Amino acid sequence: MAGDAGSVLKVSVWRSSGPGGVAAGDGRFETFEVPRQPSQTVLDVVTHIQRHCDPTLGYRFACRVGVCGSCAMVVNGEARWTCRTHVDKVAEGGRLEVAPLRNLPVIRDLATDMSAFFDKWARARGQFSGTRSRQEPFAVVEPQSEERRQVDLGIECIGCGVCYSSCDVVEWKPDYLGPAAMNRAWTLVNDVRDTARRERLAAVAGDAGCHACHTHMSCTERCPKHLPLTSAIAGLKRETTRALLRGEL
Amino acid sequence: MSPRAQAGLWFAQRMSAVVLAFAVVVHLATMIYAVRSGLSAAEILDRTRGNLPWFLFYAGFVVAIAVHLPIGLRNVIAETLGWRGRLLEACTAALAAGLLAWGLRAAWAVYAPGGA
Numbered sequence: 001m002a003g004d005a006g007s008v009l010k011v012s013v014w015r016s017s018g019p020g021g022v023a024a025g026d027g028r029f030e031t032f033e034v035p036r037q038p039s040q041t042v043l044d045v046v047t048h049i050q051r052h053c054d055p056t057l058g059y060r061f062a063c064r065v066g067v068c069g070s071c072a073m074v075v076n077g078e079a080r081w082t083c084r085t086h087v088d089k090v091a092e093g094g095r096l097e098v099a100p101l102r103n104l105p106v107i108r109d110l111a112t113d114m115s116a117f118f119d120k121w122a123r124a125r126g127q128f129s130g131t132r133s134r135q136e137p138f139a140v141v142e143p144q145s146e147e148r149r150q151v152d153l154g155i156e157c158i159g160c161g162v163c164y165s166s167c168d169v170v171e172w173k174p175d176y177l178g179p180a181a182m183n184r185a186w187t188l189v190n191d192v193r194d195t196a197r198r199e200r201l202a203a204v205a206g207d208a209g210c211h212a213c214h215t216h217m218s219c220t221e222r223c224p225k226h227l228p229l230t231s232a233i234a235g236l237k238r239e240t241t242r243a244l245l246r247g248e249l
Numbered sequence: 250m251s252p253r254a255q256a257g258l259w260f261a262q263r264m265s266a267v268v269l270a271f272a273v274v275v276h277l278a279t280m281i282y283a284v285r286s287g288l289s290a291a292e293i294l295d296r297t298r299g300n301l302p303w304f305l306f307y308a309g310f311v312v313a314i315a316v317h318l319p320i321g322l323r324n325v326i327a328e329t330l331g332w333r334g335r336l337l338e339a340c341t342a343a344l345a346a347g348l349l350a351w352g353l354r355a356a357w358a359v360y361a362p363g364g365a
């Protein structure tokens with residue numbers, strides 16, 4: 001195993017260089033040495049640096065078990081969920097480079113401001129609209145139906161932003177909604193209880209929506225939950241086109 | 250431009266791609282035939298002048314190009330230069346008009362009896 005006790009990792013960590021270390025824009029990599037441990041994750045490494053080398057290092061995490069989606073960073077050039085990424089899998093020649101997610105403003109060091117990412121979920125009409133009140137019986141969603149199957153494929157998103165950070169179109173077109181917001185819209189388009197289908201399809205159509213996707217599939221490749229994001233977006237293209245031809249868009 | 254119109258552009262680009270896939274194959278086959286049979290320019294013109302089906306085919310080809318290419322280029326321009334709104338739409342429309350005019354002129358030139 002590569003994580004032998006006694007060996008040392010060389011870790012380059014992005015540090016933002018605004019007043020008091022806070023701020024976006026410029027920055028530089030700073031190198032730290034971190035002892036290797038068996039089964040060590042990238043988040044363990046970052047935590048070690050903050051606890052033992054430099055307490056001013058800013059980063060974000062919560063659950064440490066791949067549920068909350070708050071710990072994503074760019075590790076050796078690729079966005080990853082750091083709490084579930086083992087150093088053994090990604091360290092090249094005992095080296096790690098850890099940087100904040102791309103396509104989002106940096107708050108400090110490794111922590112990004114994810115507001116724009118989540119605002120886009122709202123813009124993609126990512127809220128459920130139902131008709132029943134809590135006094136009424138539960139709606140029945142047929143588990144074997146094609147719609148429910150589509151929902152199942154996309155529902156496990158943890159909102160980590162890895163896909164958003166990996167998408168070049170987000171970089172080229174900052175108003176592009178991005179894969180996660182559209183995946184959310186796609187799960188709702190397939191929700192048989194939902195009543196806002198028309199508005200949702202209108203919200204995800206066009207240059208800032210599904211029609212901007214180049215089918216690069218970086219999002220699908222990098223999503224830690226292995227969600228089929230590109231095909232969700234293709235589904236939206238199909239449904240918006242149908243709506244367009246019916247005059248419903 | 251509304252998202253609805255943008256979705257329409259996307260659809261128009263996909264549909265024109267279907268036409269192009271067919272037209273490019275026919276065009277290439279024709280070119281290869283003409284070259285391999287050693288047809289001279291005069292012999293080619295002899296076959297195209299007054300030939301309405303050929304004219305309609307090439308006119309359709311030109312229309313498909315004039316639809317397909319500007320929409321694709323519109324995306325490239327928006328992504329690389331960051332142009333949006335009026336400037337982008339004007340540029341796209343000018344490109345479409347130019348391609349249509351030049352293309353139809355060329356198709357007409359090989360069709361019109363006596364040349365254009």
Ligand code: SF4
Pocket residue numbers: 166167168169170178179212213214215216217218219220229230233
């Ligand atoms: S498939 Fe679409 S959304 Fe996913 S990375 Fe590529 S362009 Fe972005």
Ligand code: SF4
Pocket residue numbers: 156157158159160161162163164179180183222223224225226227229
């Ligand atoms: S779709 Fe995947 S990569 Fe994107 S936010 Fe959700 S879990 Fe993360």
Ligand code: FES
Pocket residue numbers: 061062063064065066067068069070071072081082083084
């Ligand atoms: S800390 Fe919650 S997903 Fe990594």
